[in-house]
Amino acid sequence: MEKKHIEIVLIEDEEDILELLEYHLSKEGYEVTGFLSTENVEQFLEEENPSLMIVDRNLPGMEGSEFVWHLRQLGYKIPIIFLTARDQEGDLEEGFRCGGDDYMTKPFSTKELLLRVEALLRRSGITASSTVRYKDLMLDIQKHQLFINGKPIDLTNLEFRLLHAFIKNPKQPLDRDFLRDEVWGNDSTTFHDKTINVALNRLKKKIDPSGEKNYFAPVWGIGYKLL
Amino acid sequence: MEKKHIEIVLIEDEEDILELLEYHLSKEGYEVTGFLSTENVEQFLEEENPSLMIVDRNLPGMEGSEFVWHLRQLGYKIPIIFLTARDQEGDLEEGFRCGGDDYMTKPFSTKELLLRVEALLRRSGITASSTVRYKDLMLDIQKHQLFINGKPIDLTNLEFRLLHAFIKNPKQPLDRDFLRDEVWGNDSTTFHDKTINVALNRLKKKIDPSGEKNYFAPVWGIGYKLL
DNA sequence: CAAGTTGATAACATTTTGGTTACAAGGCAT
DNA sequence: ATGCCTTGTAACCAAAATGTTATCAACTTG
Numbered sequence: 372m373e374k375k376h377i378e379i380v381l382i383e384d385e386e387d388i389l390e391l392l393e394y395h396l397s398k399e400g401y402e403v404t405g406f407l408s409t410e411n412v413e414q415f416l417e418e419e420n421p422s423l424m425i426v427d428r429n430l431p432g433m434e435g436s437e438f439v440w441h442l443r444q445l446g447y448k449i450p451i452i453f454l455t456a457r458d459q460e461g462d463l464e465e466g467f468r469c470g471g472d473d474y475m476t477k478p479f480s481t482k483e484l485l486l487r488v489e490a491l492l493r494r495s496g497i498t499a500s501s502t503v504r505y506k507d508l509m510l511d512i513q514k515h516q517l518f519i520n521g522k523p524i525d526l527t528n529l530e531f532r533l534l535h536a537f538i539k540n541p542k543q544p545l546d547r548d549f550l551r552d553e554v555w556g557n558d559s560t561t562f563h564d565k566t567i568n569v570a571l572n573r574l575k576k577k578i579d580p581s582g583e584k585n586y587f588a589p590v591w592g593i594g595y596k597l598l
Numbered sequence: 599m600e601k602k603h604i605e606i607v608l609i610e611d612e613e614d615i616l617e618l619l620e621y622h623l624s625k626e627g628y629e630v631t632g633f634l635s636t637e638n639v640e641q642f643l644e645e646e647n648p649s650l651m652i653v654d655r656n657l658p659g660m661e662g663s664e665f666v667w668h669l670r671q672l673g674y675k676i677p678i679i680f681l682t683a684r685d686q687e688g689d690l691e692e693g694f695r696c697g698g699d700d701y702m703t704k705p706f707s708t709k710e711l712l713l714r715v716e717a718l719l720r721r722s723g724i725t726a727s728s729t730v731r732y733k734d735l736m737l738d739i740q741k742h743q744l745f746i747n748g749k750p751i752d753l754t755n756l757e758f759r760l761l762h763a764f765i766k767n768p769k770q771p772l773d774r775d776f777l778r779d780e781v782w783g784n785d786s787t788t789f790h791d792k793t794i795n796v797a798l799n800r801l802k803k804k805i806d807p808s809g810e811k812n813y814f815a816p817v818w819g820i821g822y823k824l825l
Numbered sequence: 826c827a828a829g830t831t832g833a834t835a836a837c838a839t840t841t842t843g844g845t846t847a848c849a850a851g852g853c854a855t
Numbered sequence: 856a857t858g859c860c861t862t863g864t865a866a867c868c869a870a871a872a873t874g875t876t877a878t879c880a881a882c883t884t885g
Contacts, residue, residue: 450721467713472721473700474713477867486694494699494721495676505673527861541673544742563864568843570862589843592755593742597673754872793874795832802874803834816832818882 377401378421384430395481409438422497428455428466440469450495505538506538530574537597544590571595602627604724605648609633609656622708636665645745649724655682655693667696677722732765757801764824771817798822
């Protein structure tokens with residue numbers, strides 16, 4: 372698996388399990404840092420900026436949930452998955468209450484953990500894949516390349532930013548001010564009314580020359596929306 | 599439990615379970631809308647703007663995961679929790695792959711479901727529904743769109759502002775000066791008496807062409823009110 | 826009921842906004 | 856520098872929204 376450049380912190384006092392999880396997560400392309408206790412983790416968080424944490428509830432010294440609560444108090448918003456050997460509801464509730472996002476009971480399947488990691492990263496807006504899709508449009512963020520039903524379409528820089536803005540907010544009317552900020556940058560003092568019209572027109576013509584797909588619809592007096 | 603003004607959609611074909619979950623979620627203060635199949639759900643999503651969906655994987659007609667995949671293709675980002683009676687890893691993987699955020703296997707504890715709902719809402723940043731309602735009128739502020747009994751009605755900008763002013767102050771006579779300020783903006787120096795009449799007339803005709811609903815009533819010498 | 830005032834409605838005029846095209850200015854690679 | 860590509864600007868037209876005016880109906884008051 373290729374590198375994803377997504378950092379995951381793993382806190383687990385049973386060394387076997389720690390190593391096993393490190394192995395599987397690394398194999399998936401995540402950059403994993405393992406800890407046997409909560410010690411030094413806070414310092415690590417100050418320096419690095421990991422995307423997700425997997426924490427055992429049952430740790431020596433400070434309890435996992437207590438530690439997470441502490442982090443949340445400090446303002447850390449990092450997504451957290453709890454692991455636990457116990458299965459009582461009280462524990463589960465405590466785990467969620469202190470700010471956990473997901474909770475898995477040992478023994479669990481590695482596959483499920485990986486899926487939950489992925490889902491949580493997705494929901495948190497940390498995209499492993501560098502592509503965004505909408506209907507038959509697929510936008511490769513890194514390559515600045517659009518694919519329509521797999522067919523590559525070259526976009527200019529402006530067209531790319533514009534389409535990206537719309538795909539990020541599908542079905543929503545985006546008003547002209549928003550688009551000006553998002554696509555052109557708010558620094559422009561002189562900004563002509565029709566600049567957006569023309570830019571969108573060019574984009575429409577490029578991604579749908581025959582005009583049969585109707586990707587965009589004008590919202591009168593507001594702006595445009597992606598259907 | 600007091601109202602939270604958070605809307606949850608529930609799709610589950612076993613009526614017992616549907617009712618049970620509706621009961622528990624309502625008791626927590628959520629506004630729940632239950633469906634026995636995926637039918638009509640898409641239309642519902644167009645009109646309302648729920649914050650979360652709970653979907654059975656095993657539905658008559660369209661599979662739950664297939665349906666969710668479909669929604670994701672259309673650009674819906676709504677958080678989704680899957681329910682399933684099955685327990686094979688393949689199913690679980692499919693559930694996450696098609697865009698689910700969490701996955702619970704029946705039988706599960708209601709408590710855990712509630713906790714997971716809460717955690718997912720927290721992580722998603724709860725979107726307070728941007729709608730205003732009055733009787734069978736529902737105004738979606740973000741979409742700039744009016745729905746009457748679920749049927750979308752396109753409004754012009756002026757009509758939208760006008761109706762918004764009335765829905766914000768239902769049953770209250772709004773005088774012409776107030777409406778001028780609120781809807782037209784107080785900067786207009788030349789403002790004809792009949793402008794408001796004509797504008798409201800157009801609005802009335804658009805939202806109630808047959809004139810049977812009688813949304814508005816004139817208040818002689820003052821202005822109008824929404825009944 | 827009569828007169829005056831206000832509202833409803835329809836037709837028309839004006840203004841605002843979007844679509845489209847052509848052209849010009851600037852950037853970038855050869 | 857030359858030529859191509861990108862992007863902004865302007866001009867024009869079309870469409871939509873909104874304003875204006877005129878006429879008639881409804882209401883209020885004496």
